[in-house]
Amino acid sequence: MAKSSAKKKREPAEDKVGTICRALRRAIIEQALEPGAKLPEDALGERFGVSRTIARQALGQLAAEGLVELRRNRIAVVATPSWQEARITFDVRMELERLVVRQLAGQLNKAQLAELKAHVDKEDAARNGPDAISIRLATEFHILLAQMTNSPILTRYVSEVSYRCCLTLSAFSRPHSADCGITEHRAIIDALAKGRTDEVMSMMHHHLDAVATRALVAPAKQRSQDLVDILAPYADEAEAAPVKPRRSAA
Amino acid sequence: MAKSSAKKKREPAEDKVGTICRALRRAIIEQALEPGAKLPEDALGERFGVSRTIARQALGQLAAEGLVELRRNRIAVVATPSWQEARITFDVRMELERLVVRQLAGQLNKAQLAELKAHVDKEDAARNGPDAISIRLATEFHILLAQMTNSPILTRYVSEVSYRCCLTLSAFSRPHSADCGITEHRAIIDALAKGRTDEVMSMMHHHLDAVATRALVAPAKQRSQDLVDILAPYADEAEAAPVKPRRSAA
DNA sequence: TGCGCCCAATATGTATGCACTTTATCGGGC
DNA sequence: GCCCGATAAAGTGCATACATATTGGGCGCA
Numbered sequence: 388m389a390k391s392s393a394k395k396k397r398e399p400a401e402d403k404v405g406t407i408c409r410a411l412r413r414a415i416i417e418q419a420l421e422p423g424a425k426l427p428e429d430a431l432g433e434r435f436g437v438s439r440t441i442a443r444q445a446l447g448q449l450a451a452e453g454l455v456e457l458r459r460n461r462i463a464v465v466a467t468p469s470w471q472e473a474r475i476t477f478d479v480r481m482e483l484e485r486l487v488v489r490q491l492a493g494q495l496n497k498a499q500l501a502e503l504k505a506h507v508d509k510e511d512a513a514r515n516g517p518d519a520i521s522i523r524l525a526t527e528f529h530i531l532l533a534q535m536t537n538s539p540i541l542t543r544y545v546s547e548v549s550y551r552c553c554l555t556l557s558a559f560s561r562p563h564s565a566d567c568g569i570t571e572h573r574a575i576i577d578a579l580a581k582g583r584t585d586e587v588m589s590m591m592h593h594h595l596d597a598v599a600t601r602a603l604v605a606p607a608k609q610r611s612q613d614l615v616d617i618l619a620p621y622a623d624e625a626e627a628a629p630v631k632p633r634r635s636a637a
Numbered sequence: 638m639a640k641s642s643a644k645k646k647r648e649p650a651e652d653k654v655g656t657i658c659r660a661l662r663r664a665i666i667e668q669a670l671e672p673g674a675k676l677p678e679d680a681l682g683e684r685f686g687v688s689r690t691i692a693r694q695a696l697g698q699l700a701a702e703g704l705v706e707l708r709r710n711r712i713a714v715v716a717t718p719s720w721q722e723a724r725i726t727f728d729v730r731m732e733l734e735r736l737v738v739r740q741l742a743g744q745l746n747k748a749q750l751a752e753l754k755a756h757v758d759k760e761d762a763a764r765n766g767p768d769a770i771s772i773r774l775a776t777e778f779h780i781l782l783a784q785m786t787n788s789p790i791l792t793r794y795v796s797e798v799s800y801r802c803c804l805t806l807s808a809f810s811r812p813h814s815a816d817c818g819i820t821e822h823r824a825i826i827d828a829l830a831k832g833r834t835d836e837v838m839s840m841m842h843h844h845l846d847a848v849a850t851r852a853l854v855a856p857a858k859q860r861s862q863d864l865v866d867i868l869a870p871y872a873d874e875a876e877a878a879p880v881k882p883r884r885s886a887a
Numbered sequence: 888t889g890c891g892c893c894c895a896a897t898a899t900g901t902a903t904g905c906a907c908t909t910t911a912t913c914g915g916g917c
Numbered sequence: 918g919c920c921c922g923a924t925a926a927a928g929t930g931c932a933t934a935c936a937t938a939t940t941g942g943g944c945g946c947a
Contacts, residue, residue: 401900402709427928438902439929440690447694451701453790459652460908460929475740475788482732490725538725540703540801544794551790651930677898688932689899710899710938 407445416553417519422467477599493582560602657695667769672717727849743832
């Protein structure tokens with residue numbers, strides 16, 4: 388809302404790379420693109436009406452965010468987070484979001500609080516819709532919080548790690564096990580409004596811990612992954628040698 | 638073109654983009670490139686013997702890491718962190734590194750401990766050398782720790798935020814005020830070896846807090862920046878006047 | 888003298904072409 | 918029938934070319 392007010396005759400900044408990135412990000416977190424899905428530069432370029440150059444830049448950016456994997460001379464694919472990485476990813480996210488609410492506690496004005504509540508209402512409305520939408524909205528709630536800190540780097544890190552958690556959810560969690568608790572979101576808003584710093588930090592901690600636990604209770608859904616992914620955790624045991632897991636000829 | 642025999646030579650993968658990134662990163666954290674320094678694609682390409690395409694990709698990656706600023710249709714420049722961003726950057730770093738040592742406490746083998754000690758010895762040897770080298774080595778110590786967690790994302794985030802802290806140091810700290818305490822590094826290694834998790838987390842916290850405090854005691858050195866940088870915070874109010882909550886500039 | 892406009896030099900934004908690598912297809916030997 | 922090597926197709930790696938935007942300087946006019 389506030390961001391469109393300062394626009395004058397600002398042309399469509401022509402940010403083609405950003406457009407493609409946003410589209411792909413959304414497709415990925417809504418699970419339209421599952422982990423491992425191929426992303427050929429040609430196809431992307433054709434779909435978005437740009438050349439491979441632009442598609443390639445977009446893929447590069449998403450790779451920097453950890454959402455896609457870029458292998459030399461190979462088709463880029465949607466990243467496939469490993470199970471043990473999932474744990475630490477959620478840990479990182481917990482700490483970052485604790486920082487966010489620490490910054491925000493007691494600092495939000497009425498407009499911001501209203502925006503947050505409106506967003507949770509949207510989550511509520513989408514509760515019975517497809518899982519993917521719920522997950523996206525829940526993630527966007529956390530990103531919205533981060534943006535309100537007015538700190539670019541905190542926003543960037545929280546966004547990235549949240550998207551990555553989304554990806555993890557889409558890789559490991561069973562249907563309906565991954566929804567962010569809407570009630571907890573409301574409680575966090577309330578605690579933020581009242582400026583109870585320690586309390587809201589603790590709430591955020593437990594909230595994300597609950598999400599992680601619900602999602603990672605068991606390494607389910609592994610069946611759909613490639614064989615090498617299933618074997619990855621076992622291969623790690625013997626990682627003392629710098630040997631790289633090579634995919635056996637199928 | 639059949640490989641006549643079973644000879645499979647692994648080429649050095651020719652990672653040109655990565656090479657340029659590493660070179661620029663190092664130049665930036667050693668303050669050979671100060672914040673605000675221009676980075677024209679042509680010049681980079683010529684210097685590294687590649688085309689603009691590659692130089693551009695490298696700049697894109699560094700921009701994703703927050704080390705360079707990319708403005709549309711304008712020459713890329715080394716990022717100029719703002720003073721209030723510096724505070725939150727160090728906060729993020731503190732939390733991330735607490736996670737690192739939490740993972741590592743009591744888990745390191747002798748070879749790893751020896752590697753850490755050897756690195757601190759290098760820091761010690763460089764103590765009387767140029768500041769830039771000391772800062773780089775101190776930063777690399779923290780990155781080395783992160784790498785030992787064997788977690789790519791933790792490594793990536795710690796690296797990025799550490800580099801960014803370096804950049805902040807180079808922008809704000811006065812000579813000799815920024816050196817990481819070597820004694821504290823040794824103490825951290827010792828506590829890690831003894832597996833005292835809570836203690837080492839606390840030590841890391843205070844260690845980084847001390848670095849931040851030494852570095853950010855006062856917004857000095859602003860004078861050396863370009864005028865536009867000094868005026869940036871004030872310009873922000875002009876262009877986004879409407880409803881944006883204003884942060885008080887020190 | 889000083890202000891403002893126009894134009895060339897410079898630099899970025901993007902598409903396209905070519906070389907090389909990987910992958911898929913197909914035919915022959917065991 | 919199955920495995921293996923050759924060959925074609927597909928895709929990426931990279932450089933170059935051209936279009937467009939910004940910057941700096943010179944010239945004219947008040």
